[in-house]
Amino acid sequence: MVVEDERALAELVGTYLEREGFEVMITSDGVDAVRLARQADPDVIVLDVGLPSLDGMEVCRQVRTHSDAYVIMLTARTEEVDTLIGLSVGADDYMTKPFSPRELMARVQAMMRRPRTGVASGQTAGSVPREPVRTFGDLDIDGDGRDVSVAGVPVSLTRTEFDILLALAREPGVVFTRPQLIASVWGPNWVGDAHLVDVHIGHLRRKLGDEASRGRYVRTVRGVGYRMGTGR
Template identity: 70%
Template sequence: MVVEDEAALAVLIASYLERDGFEVIIAGDGHDALELARQFDPDVVVLDLGLPRLDGVEVCRRLRTFSDAYVVMLTARAEEIDTVIGLSVGADDYQTKPFSPRELMARIQAMMRRPRTRLAVGVIRAREVRMIGALSVDIDAREVTVEDTPVSLTRTEFDVLAALSRDPGFVLSRSQLIAAVWGPSWVGDEHLVDVHIGHLRRKLGDDASRGRYVRTVRGVGYQMRTGQRGMTR
């Protein structure tokens, strides 16, 4: 779904998406976008920040109450505060105007290529559940709990957590996390990682100063605290 009030730009983005094999719907304002999202359940939402009636930040916040679609925020303002606000309500990535439609398509395709660890029909194998103290990360079900309490994460937040929990104690740089989660072809500000790490910590009840689960290694990157790991079936 393309949510953009500039009709010519919306049509241009839609044409590139259709060329890449997507079925596309267009919304010109925030209210229509939410109605269409409930009706069609899109996989990806390209969402302009400056929309009439309901701005992109509020659309994204409401969208996150019923959809786990990938959200790419478009903004005409390059100030960091706009990016942080957009990502803080659940956007996965952002693109500053003016931008190359090909770069936008590359980012969307990279997101869509992220592996979804679902079991094939008829295949039986051990279900992987990673345990780090009171934190449980169920890779196959994409479910997270802390002290048996469910934690709701966006797709990107879960993918960041999965990358960190793969090897507890191993430090991952921002560029390594970008490659693991957004893909090696992603181009942009690597501090995008810091924003999603902040969301993770808040939702896990973690604290940057204590780092009960996610620890900052100054000048290097981020590390998952070591803990008991488990595998269940």
């Protein structure tokens, strides 16, 4: 779904997507976007920040209450605070206008290669090993159910936040660099700012109640990257 009030840009993005075999719906209105997202359950939403009736930030916030679609936000604003706000309401990625449609297609394709559930694409639940529930102190991570809790209290994560946490939890003794996390979560063909990882890690820590200075659950290894903490 393309949500963009600049008609020419919306049609251009839609054309590129259709050439790649995607079924595309286009709307220029924020309220309509929330309704369509609920009805059609799209895999990916390309969402402009500046929309009439309901801006992209609020659209994303409302969509996240019922949809796990990947969300790429488009913004004409370059200030870092706008990026942070967009990701904090549940966006997975962002692009600043003007942008290359080919780069947007590369990001969409990389997202579509990520499974929508804990089961790998093209496989049935019975054909792959079950994910064990991983525990780090008070933190429990259920890979199959995609559930996370701290001290028994459920924690609501975006799909990208969960995927980052699970990637780290699967190899708790391994330090992941940003490029390694990107390859694991976004896919090896993803293009964009590697510091996007840091923003998602920051939101993940906040939701887990994990102070960066302590790193109980997600620990920073200075000059290298991130690894799982012990939970203590």
